Structures are given as structure tokens and as C-alpha cells.
Amino acid sequence: MAADTIHHRTCPLCEASCGLELTIRDGAVLRIRGDRENALSKGFICPKGSALQRLHEDPDRLRAPVVRRGDDPATATWEEVSWDEAFAIVEEGLRGVQQRHGRNAVGAYFGNPGVHSLGAVMFNAPLIRAMGSMNIFSASTVDQMPKHVSSGYLFGNPLSIPVPDLDRTDLLLMLGANPYESNGSLCTAPDFPGRMRAIRERGGRIITVDPRNTRTAQNSDEWIPIRPGTDAHLLLAMLSVLFAEDLVDLGAIAEFTSGVAEVAAAVEPFTPERAAAITGVDAATIVRLARELAAADTATVYGRIGTHTVGFGTLASWATDALAICTGNMDTPGGMMFPLAAHESGRGKGRGRGFSTGRRHSRVRNYPEVRSEFPVAALAEEITTPGDGQIRALITVAGNPVLSTPSADRLDAALGELEFMVSVDPWCNETTRHANVILPPPSALERSDYHMAFFALAVHNFADWSGPLFPTESLQESDILARLALIVTGPEAGTDPQGLYDLMIDGALQSAIALPDSPIADRTVADLRRMVTADPSRMAVDHLLDIMIRTGAYGDWFGAVPDGLSLDVLAASPHGVDLGALEPRLPAMLRTASGTVELANPAILDDIARLDATSATPPDPDALVLIGRRDLRSNNSWMHNVNVLVKGKERCTLNIHPEDAARLGLVDGGEAEVASRVGRVVVPVEITGDILPGVVSIPHGWGHSLPGVRAGIASGRPGVNTNVLTDPEQLDPLSGNAVLNGIPVTVAPV
Numbered sequence: 001m002a003a004d005t006i007h008h009r010t011c012p013l014c015e016a017s018c019g020l021e022l023t024i025r026d027g028a029v030l031r032i033r034g035d036r037e038n039a040l041s042k043g044f045i046c047p048k049g050s051a052l053q054r055l056h057e058d059p060d061r062l063r064a065p066v067v068r069r070g071d072d073p074a075t076a077t078w079e080e081v082s083w084d085e086a087f088a089i090v091e092e093g094l095r096g097v098q099q100r101h102g103r104n105a106v107g108a109y110f111g112n113p114g115v116h117s118l119g120a121v122m123f124n125a126p127l128i129r130a131m132g133s134m135n136i137f138s139a140s141t142v143d144q145m146p147k148h149v150s151s152g153y154l155f156g157n158p159l160s161i162p163v164p165d166l167d168r169t170d171l172l173l174m175l176g177a178n179p180y181e182s183n184g185s186l187c188t189a190p191d192f193p194g195r196m197r198a199i200r201e202r203g204g205r206i207i208t209v210d211p212r213n214t215r216t217a218q219n220s221d222e223w224i225p226i227r228p229g230t231d232a233h234l235l236l237a238m239l240s241v242l243f244a245e246d247l248v249d250l251g252a253i254a255e256f257t258s259g260v261a262e263v264a265a266a267v268e269p270f271t272p273e274r275a276a277a278i279t280g281v282d283a284a285t286i287v288r289l290a291r292e293l294a295a296a297d298t299a300t301v302y303g304r305i306g307t308h309t310v311g312f313g314t315l316a317s318w319a320t321d322a323l324a325i326c327t328g329n330m331d332t333p334g335g336m337m338f339p340l341a342a343h344e345s346g347r348g349k350g351r352g353r354g355f356s357t358g359r360r361h362s363r364v365r366n367y368p369e370v371r372s373e374f375p376v377a378a379l380a381e382e383i384t385t386p387g388d389g390q391i392r393a394l395i396t397v398a399g400n401p402v403l404s405t406p407s408a409d410r411l412d413a414a415l416g417e418l419e420f421m422v423s424v425d426p427w428c429n430e431t432t433r434h435a436n437v438i439l440p441p442p443s444a445l446e447r448s449d450y451h452m453a454f455f456a457l458a459v460h461n462f463a464d465w466s467g468p469l470f471p472t473e474s475l476q477e478s479d480i481l482a483r484l485a486l487i488v489t490g491p492e493a494g495t496d497p498q499g500l501y502d503l504m505i506d507g508a509l510q511s512a513i514a515l516p517d518s519p520i521a522d523r524t525v526a527d528l529r530r531m532v533t534a535d536p537s538r539m540a541v542d543h544l545l546d547i548m549i550r551t552g553a554y555g556d557w558f559g560a561v562p563d564g565l566s567l568d569v570l571a572a573s574p575h576g577v578d579l580g581a582l583e584p585r586l587p588a589m590l591r592t593a594s595g596t597v598e599l600a601n602p603a604i605l606d607d608i609a610r611l612d613a614t615s616a617t618p619p620d621p622d623a624l625v626l627i628g629r630r631d632l633r634s635n636n637s638w639m640h641n642v643n644v645l646v647k648g649k650e651r652c653t654l655n656i657h658p659e660d661a662a663r664l665g666l667v668d669g670g671e672a673e674v675a676s677r678v679g680r681v682v683v684p685v686e687i688t689g690d691i692l693p694g695v696v697s698i699p700h701g702w703g704h705s706l707p708g709v710r711a712g713i714a715s716g717r718p719g720v721n722t723n724v725l726t727d728p729e730q731l732d733p734l735s736g737n738a739v740l741n742g743i744p745v746t747v748a749p750v
């Protein structure tokens, strides 16, 4: 028997990006634990991380392409085929639709798991460009798009997202976030709970605003219950207090921040008393929160899913950052800060073209494009509504929109109307069961790994890369996406992805050589390409990543900067590389046309006026509204086919307050029918005092009871699909993000 070997890699199962230590025996994972020497996570691990190999070993995971035989997904069978056969069918299907109906007739949906895969992060964009279709959708519009839009307006770049400097702050004000269950989101912070404990141990304070008394709220100094969907009122009222009491102090960024006077005027009508009537947070508390924020030596304002997935999600997201700006807590240690990841250049002139939306509009309901995509809430209607530009074929890359997007049963039916569908996914799930062909990428242990999206959101600058742990017969995800890009480009593009790789590698090198004051201005593309591609065990994604890292903020510039970073350096650092505490990055990273932090973008001022107009209607005290909730052993719908993560007490339940349960005649453990404008579900009742009266909660990502899904364990514990209840017509207009929290519902005993 071979000796055990130890390997290190980053956990890909949530945004926290913990370092893992894997013990391998006889070609299989014997044990997974947290890597104590990892510079970012320091040994932290959660139950999902230690179950990583169960996903790899899942017998339901596809290891080869499959083709659906039969029209009805409920009764169809799946036949394994070779990669060449699969791509031939895809070529016929996609090109046929393009030829008959035009390029917009092929749409695409990109799911959340793709952000956790280096191959998808690198090659989704070339695929989108090659498609030449306006019908692009993603999970961003059921998640974080409001943050992109508010960052775009404030800083000129939708990817400039400030994170709370957790390790140095004195005050953490959180809204609609539950990192004890999620481990953090839009904020890469392994052991978020431990970092929260450290804040309190050093004398700081944590305040959590949430309709539920979550584990995060219970481990805070103060829980402030709030009515779902009203965070913008609370935050604007806090801003109005700051201006009314002359507490505004922008600190170091004052000289390059504009629009303060306009914001002061815009928020004036939002008094604490008015906000109290709408939010349920009393006026004295709102005033105190504003004063605490202004008085703290350092403070952070962190809003997440509960503030984003609502009708004023972008405005609430803007307001969290505006509060940090107005109290001198933006871009300063202990406040909200911008990470600088190893693959980022960190260069910038401090101004740019700014951010805008609406370069084109969706066909059926005229939604503006945001970051080159349309709201996923509009996907079903774009498939089912006849006319020029109707989607007739769909590419899905990861994700499960039949479970995760509004009016899910409508989308489920719409997918059945497509002429052709191809899915890049390792599972036959509720969405991919509609595909004609499923192309499975390798498991997380069979690919190389660098968390490009999440290191750019880390509370401490850090880099880590690992190569594949196990060999695979499968095509890498980058190869699959490159082949799809060639197919939709047209016959002239050929079928060999190497040409695309060469183009991308040479283009990246040429750009680096041509930079003003480039340290490699005297080098040639051919010379540098030889260096990048010298290791034959590395793949195209690794070559491209190597270029980004070598020419990034900490890079070695191909030897021109001694001791700089390269992929070789990361490969030789199994516990990752500590790149230091976050440092101020403004104004250099601004991309606004004015070269300032633009507090008063007209779109934001208009939305403040919209809030002013809509808040005239007081909330109905007898109405019930539905919110979601998160669980530590789950991440959207991905992990419900792993027994250790789903066993035990039923988790897909309706949380309801005892007063509401008594009024409605519900009993704990009984069943309730929950109905919204668009759908209804029957769900087990769980009565709890940890939720505000008038609010009920069901977790999302469940509903694995549809026929034709190949997920033995998940099908045995299906739960219900809460997105049957979410309304595709309720969106945040600035971002196109769906309203997933605060949905009016009725509840009755079954």
C-alpha cells in the first residue's frame, strides 16, 4: 500500500475560500481538514469543506457527455457518448438555430457555481463574445447585481466592491447578512464568526439588522429586527440624521468626493420618525445608530442578500457605502476597503468612462441591459414569446435556474419549448434535465484552482493556486467552453481550441508589453509565451493566470521584478501567499468620468425620489411577507445530493412566529400552504420566536421532486421550491435584480 500523501488546495464550495489539507490514500481522499498554516483561513473549515470529496465521488455526477433520448424530460433516458459525438450534436443544434433565426435566438445562462471555477471565470466571457447574442442572463440578477450597480455609480467600476475591514474595525453594522451560516458573501473572510468574536474581544461592537434573530444576530451585541424590504428607508434616515446633526465627515477622501450637498438635500425628507413607521425600527434607535457610526474610531457597514434582493436593492446598497463615506469610513483601515488581488494590476489613472446601463433592452418587457445581461426574471418570457429575437436555443453553464429564479415553474415549462439546449454541468438536475446534451466538466479535485473572484473580495490580500489533484479523462471546463465558443462563432473558426488559447495568451502578453512604463517593453511575445507555456502539465487557464499574476500588482514581470509573484511561486506555496493587510486605493482606482467618488449619480437621486413616492403607503400590519434563509450545510442547490449535508432534521420548513401561527391555526410539525400572486407550495411548519411577527421564511435551493432528475439523495429529501412563489414582475429597476425577500403571501393550514 502506498504511503499517505498530503495535498493542499482552496475549498471551492463557498466564497470564504478556506485552505484545505487533504490526505490521499490509494488514489482516494481519506480525510479533509482545515489547513492550519493557511495564511488566510488558519485552519478554519465548515461541514461543507470536509464533505468535498463526497461531491467528487457522487455516483450521480456525470463523468462523460450524455445525450437525451426522448422528448419528455420526465421519462427520457440518457446515453453516454464521446466528446466528439456530443460536440457534433451541439454544433448541429446551435448552428441550426443561428441559421434559421439569427444570433439572438441562442441565449445563455451562467450560474453561480461558475464563479467558483477558474475555467468558467476565464472562458465564459469569450463564449459570450463569440455568441454575439443580446440574450445573456446569469445568477447575478438573483443575487448581487445591486452591489455592482451601486459600485458602478459611486466608483465608476461595477467590480470595485468595498469589503468590511473585519480585522481592524471597531464597529460592524450588518444588514441582511448571516455569515454564521453563509461564511460571508461579497466578503471573503474564512472564519467570519471568529473574526466577529475578535471584534468583540478587542472592545468593538457588532449590530445586526435582520427580520430574523439569526445565529449571526445572536452572536452580535445587538439585534435590530426590521421589516423585510425596508432597509433603504432605515439607511436613508441614518444619512439624514448625519446631515441634520452636522456629523458628516468624509475624512481623507473628501477632496475627491462629489455630490455631498445633493445627497444632503435628497435624504432630508427621510426622517427617523417616518422610517420608524415603515421599518419597524423606532426613531430613537435610528438616531442612535447614526450617531454610533459617526462616533466610532473606525466603522463598517456591510449589507448583503437581504438588502440586495428587494425592490430598492441598489439604493440600499448605495446607502451602505454612502454611510461609510459620510462618516469617514471609506477606503481607510478599519472601514470599508478595496482588496488588491494578485491577478489585478492595481494600476489606474483615477478616472475613466464611468458606468451606465441600458445600451439595449429586453424584447418583451423592455428591461435595460445591466453589465451586458438582462434580468433572469425575464428569461422565461424571452423563450415563450414569439417574435424576432425569441430565444430558441439555450446554453447553460452551471447553475440551476429552475430552482433559483423567480416563478420557477414557468421557467421549467419554458425550457421544454426550446428547439435545442446544451448544459455544461456535472449533474442532471431540475434545469439540465431539459438539455439535449449535457457536457460535464471535471470535479473540483480534477482541475486547477485559483479563486479569482473571491480573492478580489478578501478582507486580507492573499493568493493561492493549486493544480489538479486527480487526473481525469474529462475535458477541462475551459476546453468545453472554448469548443462551444468556436461552434457559435461559425464554421470558419474551426474546432481546435488551441487557436483560441494562442490568441488569448498572445493578446494578454502584447497588452502587458504595450503598457506605459511596462517593465517588459523590450521583450517579445514569442519569448514570453515560451516562458509561460514551459510546463506541459499546465493548462490554458493556468497560462493565462500566470500572465495576469506576473504582470499584476505583486508580479515578477518575467524576471524584471525580483521576488515578484508568478504561478511557480504560488505552486511552491501550498499554504498560499500572504500579501498583507488592505491598503487605501482611492483615488487611483476610480473610473468615474469626473475622477471623483460620485455620491449623487442622477440614477441614484431618481431612485431616492421613487422611494419617497412609494413610501406613502404604510405597511399592512396583518399582511405576511416571505423571506429566504441560509443554512451552513447548504449553498443554493448544489449540495443536496450529499447525505452528510442533508441528513437529520428537515431543514426546508416554513419559519413562522408563534403569534402568527396561533392566529392562523398552524401547529409545529404540521403542514401549511403558502401562496403568492404567482404560485403556491405546501411546506412543513416550524414555529419559532426568532422571526419577526408578520414575516415567514423558507430556504431557497430546494424542490428536488421533479421527474427525470438524477440525484438519488436529493430526490429522497426534496423540500419545496420557494421560487415558485417569487414574482417575475417584481424587480429592482436599477439593477434588474429579482425581489426574493419581502414577497406578500398568504398562509393557511393544510
Ligand code: SF4
Pocket: 011, 012, 013, 014, 015, 016, 017, 018, 044, 045, 046, 047, 048, 049, 050, 183, 190
Ligand atoms: S466555509 Fe466555505 S470555503 Fe470554508 S470550508 Fe466551508 S464551504 Fe469551504
